[in-house]
Amino acid sequence: MCINTNCGAAGKCGFLAHPGKNMKLFILVALFGLSLAQHNPHTKHGRTAIVHLFEWRWADIAAECERFLAPNGYGGVQISPPNEHIVLDSPWRPWWQRYQPTGYNLCSRSGSENELRDMITRCNNVGVNIYVDAVINHMCGAGGGEGTHNSCGNWFSANKEEFPTVPYTHWDFNDNKCRTGSGNIENYGDPNQVRDCRLVGLLDLALEKDYVRGKVANFMNKLIDMGVAGFRVDACKHMWPGDLSAVYGRLHNLNTKWFPGGSRPFIFQEVIDLGGEPITSKEYFHLGRVTEFKHSAKLGTVIRKWNGEKLSYTKNWGEGWGFMPNGNAVVFVDNHDNQRGHGAGGASIVTFWDARLHKMAVAYMLAHPYGVTRVMSSYRWNRHIVNGKDQNDWMGPPSHGDGSTKSVPINPDQTCGDGWVCEHRWRQIKNMAIFRNVVNGQPQSNWWDNQSNQIAFGRGNRGFIVFNNDDWNLDVTLNTGMPGGTYCDVISGQKEGSRCTGKQINVGGDGRAHFKISNSDEDPFVAIHADSKL
Ligand code: AAO
Numbered sequence: 001m002c003i004n005t006n007c008g009a010a011g012k013c014g015f016l017a018h019p020g021k022n023m024k025l026f027i028l029v030a031l032f033g034l035s036l037a038q039h040n041p042h043t044k045h046g047r048t049a050i051v052h053l054f055e056w057r058w059a060d061i062a063a064e065c066e067r068f069l070a071p072n073g074y075g076g077v078q079i080s081p082p083n084e085h086i087v088l089d090s091p092w093r094p095w096w097q098r099y100q101p102t103g104y105n106l107c108s109r110s111g112s113e114n115e116l117r118d119m120i121t122r123c124n125n126v127g128v129n130i131y132v133d134a135v136i137n138h139m140c141g142a143g144g145g146e147g148t149h150n151s152c153g154n155w156f157s158a159n160k161e162e163f164p165t166v167p168y169t170h171w172d173f174n175d176n177k178c179r180t181g182s183g184n185i186e187n188y189g190d191p192n193q194v195r196d197c198r199l200v201g202l203l204d205l206a207l208e209k210d211y212v213r214g215k216v217a218n219f220m221n222k223l224i225d226m227g228v229a230g231f232r233v234d235a236c237k238h239m240w241p242g243d244l245s246a247v248y249g250r251l252h253n254l255n256t257k258w259f260p261g262g263s264r265p266f267i268f269q270e271v272i273d274l275g276g277e278p279i280t281s282k283e284y285f286h287l288g289r290v291t292e293f294k295h296s297a298k299l300g301t302v303i304r305k306w307n308g309e310k311l312s313y314t315k316n317w318g319e320g321w322g323f324m325p326n327g328n329a330v331v332f333v334d335n336h337d338n339q340r341g342h343g344a345g346g347a348s349i350v351t352f353w354d355a356r357l358h359k360m361a362v363a364y365m366l367a368h369p370y371g372v373t374r375v376m377s378s379y380r381w382n383r384h385i386v387n388g389k390d391q392n393d394w395m396g397p398p399s400h401g402d403g404s405t406k407s408v409p410i411n412p413d414q415t416c417g418d419g420w421v422c423e424h425r426w427r428q429i430k431n432m433a434i435f436r437n438v439v440n441g442q443p444q445s446n447w448w449d450n451q452s453n454q455i456a457f458g459r460g461n462r463g464f465i466v467f468n469n470d471d472w473n474l475d476v477t478l479n480t481g482m483p484g485g486t487y488c489d490v491i492s493g494q495k496e497g498s499r500c501t502g503k504q505i506n507v508g509g510d511g512r513a514h515f516k517i518s519n520s521d522e523d524p525f526v527a528i529h530a531d532s533k534l
Contacts, residue, residue, distance in 0.1 A: 036263035038288040039247065039327060041372055042229050043075030044127040048440055049366060049433040050374045051424040052078040054336045055095055055397035058119040060132075060408045065123035072430050073437045077131030078232050078374065081330040082106050082116050083219065084152040084165065086140040093403040094394035095336070099234065100140035100202065103165035104219040107152040109396075109405055120227040124258040127158035129229035131266065136216045136247070137235040138202035139163055139173075161203060172212050174204040175473070185238075188277050199238050201377035204305075207243035217250035220265075227255045233288075237271045241283050244269075248287060268330040272344045275322075275475070285328045292329040292371060293344055294322065299333060300348035302468065303361045305453065311469050312449035318370035333361045340376060340393040347388065352378055352421045359428045359523055360467060363491070366432040367457070367465045367527065369444055373436065375429060428523055431490035438529040440465040446481045450474075456515070458470025458482070463529035468517040477514045480528075484509040487528035492521075495532050504534070 041050065053061050061077055069077065084103040088094055098109060106113035120130050145159030154165045161170035178197035180186045187196045198204045205212050221230065237243065254263040260378050267288025273281040274293055281290045298321060302309040319325060337343030337350040350361045365373055380396035398406040398419035409417040416422035423429055442460030449455040453469035458481040468474035484507050488495040493502020505514040506529050517524050 009143055016490065026358060038230075038267040041076060041131075041266045042254065042259055042263055043129060045073075045074075046437050046440055047073050047075035047127070048373065048436045050078055050131065050330075050372065051377050052075045052131075052142070052336065052374055053080075053377050053424075055080050055098075055379060055405065056110065056377075056405060056420075057405050058082075058115040061110075062115075062119040062122040064408070065119075065126050065128040068425065069123075069128045070126035070240065073434050074128060074132055074375075074424065075196055076229060077123065078131045078133060080108070081135050081234075082108050082110065082223070083135070084108065084150055084194060086144050086153065087149050087151060087403075088387075089149075089499040091394045093396045093399065095396045097396075099135055100144065101135050101138075102140055102144075102150040103163050103259045104150065104215070104222075105152045105165055106222075109151055116523070117226055121258050124227050129266075131230045131232055132220075132223050132228050133234060134220060134231040135234045136205070136207070136219075137238045138199060138204050139168065140203065141201045141437070142198065142203055142437040143201060147387050157335055158203065166215050168205070168212070168215070172209060174198075177206070177530075178204070178464050180426060188279075191279050194279055194355045195224070195238055199235060204238070207239055207247070211257045213243070213247050213250065217247050220247070220270065221252045224265055225255060226250045227258055227260065227505065228265075229254060230268070232291075233269045234268060236269035236284055236290075237273075237279050241287060244284070244287055274344055281324050281328070285324070288328045289372060290324060291335075292331050293338075294471045295329070295331040295365075295371065296333060296335065296338060296443055297345040297348055299364065300345065301349045303350055303357050303364070304348060305469070310449050310451075311453040311467060313454045314364075315447055315449065317368055323370070324443075326370055329371035330374055331365060332374040332376060333358065333365055334376050335374075336376070336378075339376065340381075340383075341390050351376075352423050354525065357424065358423070360469065360525055362423070362429050363432045363465065363525055363527065364467070365427075366436045367439075367459070367463070369442075369459070369487060375424050375433065380419045380421055412466065427494065428491050431494055432527065434531070435463055435465075435490060435527055435529050438531050446479050448476075448478050450476075461530075464513075465527040466515045466517060466525060468519055468521075468524040471519055473519055474515060477512055479511050480507055480509055480513050482528065482530075484511070485531075486534045488532045488534055489526045490524055490532050491523050491527050494534065498534065500532075500534055516529075 081098045084105045085098045088097045088099040140158050146157035148155050155165045173195050181195050185193050269284050269290050271281045271290050272293050284290050294445045334351045338345040338349045350357045379397045382392050384391045406418050408420045411417050439459030439462040442462045446458040454474045456466040458464040461481050464480040487505045488500030489503040
């Protein structure tokens with residue numbers, strides 16, 4: 001009954017027989033409900049997957065919502081930080097300058113406030129949600145100097161810790177609370193340092209102050225009122241859960257122009273927890289969802305067949321692998337950090353640089369019921385790895401000589417040009433985002449494996465996928481659980497009108513079908529679903 005936030009008056013929930021006891025129960029349920037609500041991505045029209053359009057300009061995202069994301073069933077976009085940020089000359093305009101805020105005005109490398117508003121409106125109008133990457137743990141680096149060299153051209157001083165457009169002064173930072181010699185986080189084994197000291201020299205906001213909480217909440221509320229559906233909250237490990245709770249508690253409900261009354265913003269928190277540190281993801285579960293980095297690291301290891309891992313071992317993928325509860329997880333194959341060696345996960349992470357493996361990993365994630373899924377959409381850079389470290393891990397998006405970001409041109413074959421990779425447009429990935437929508441709500445079913453790297457599973461009677469990541473052919477008849485008929489494989493091709501541009505799979509009246517996948521196929525996997533029936 002009253003699991004939702006807005007059960008309203010206690011009477012409506014039928015708790016009034018024993019006032020004292022019931023009040024406690026009510027508060028419990030209300031709190032539980034409130035947190036549950038922030039776990040809901042509010043995607044529309046049965047759409048499920050989110051795509052991170054990393055470093056895209058607002059004008060390009062608006063166009064992409066209309067021309068590609070809505071027609072292909074993507075539920076939402078994670079955008080790069082929209083607020084005022086430092087601009088760096090050395091290295092030249094790195095992507096990570098946007099993780100160094102100088103204020104909360106909405107002018108950034110991706111465009112102006114008007115362009116941002118236009119994008120949010122146009123994406124919402126075609127049912128694609130916008131999730132903002134919110135950098136609220138810190139401002140720019142302590143070595144950021146002073147002047148007007150930032151994306152809005154407003155004066156700030158990192159030296160004096162003054163950000164007049166907010167305004168923040170040195171009173172609003174944690175300098176007195178941090179107990180390390182350098183003022184930086186020196187030891188991840190000490191939660192006090194991790195929360196009260198500077199992450200890689202970034203000026204650490206005192207989120208325990210009501211004033212700071214208010215400024216952060218105002219910033220987020222402005223975006224909510226503009227129509228965003230929620231936030232990826234950056235660097236949550238470095239903020240106390242109690243402080244975050246106070247900020248989230250001040251957030252408005254979503255804009256009723258596009259969302260049902262009483263909808264809470266979707267919150268997903270970046271906490272890197274691969275085990276081995278005192279701060280765990282669990283501390284943040286009641287506040288919203290959390291990024292499950294184990295999923296990214298482990299899936300890479302499995303697909304690469306490192307450490308003796310095999311696809312067949314993933315029969316109990318998800319909580320069975322020690323991942324967080326399904327209802328708390330946001331999952332991804334790679335993210336903007338670990339695809340270039342930042343953050344965590346290491347060499348196992350599978351990115352577009354290993355396209356064949358990447359497509360398989362993303363397909364696995366999208367076919368599997370675990371978590372809210374996020375697809376990475378990247379740009380190419382001049383990767384230059386020396387002793388395992390990419391010397392060019394800082395390189396920003398495709399840009400013009402003056403440092404402004406290039407727009408995303410679309411080629412006749414629907415791929416992107418000018419260095420934009422657009423993994424989300426790759427046929428195999430796009431079609432698996434659709435697969436996820438078609439099978440939404442169905443349990444995993446009809447598991448099969450060869451005790452090695454050939455596996456198959458279904459999603460009720462709505463979809464079925466078969467992988468061959470072994471070094472030999474797959475040739476097997478399997479129970480798919482699907483109604484009889486001829487289906488079009490959405491990996492080697494897709495259904496176009498009444499014809500199939502890829503392999504065809506015949507499912508008998510008994511649900512059984514024969515699959516043949518050569519280990520040298522361009523993509524060694526096959527997927528069919530209810531809407532790919534011919
Ligand atoms: C830049 C420069 C710095 C300079 C700074 C200030 O690179 O040299 O000092 O400016 O001037 C991004 C970039 C940073 C950049 C920053 C600001 O990645 O290079 O700094 O913008 O421009 C930690 C945090 C996590 C964070 C991650 C990168 O916990 O929140 O570092 N991610 C987010 C964003 C990211 C952004 C920021 C935060 C800052 O996604 O893009 O930074 O806004 C351990 C810990 C993790 C920790 C990592 C890395 O991980 O557990 O919490 O992440 O270390 O320090 C194994 C372990 C694993 C461990 C890992 C690495 O895998 O299992 O737990 O090893 O040791």
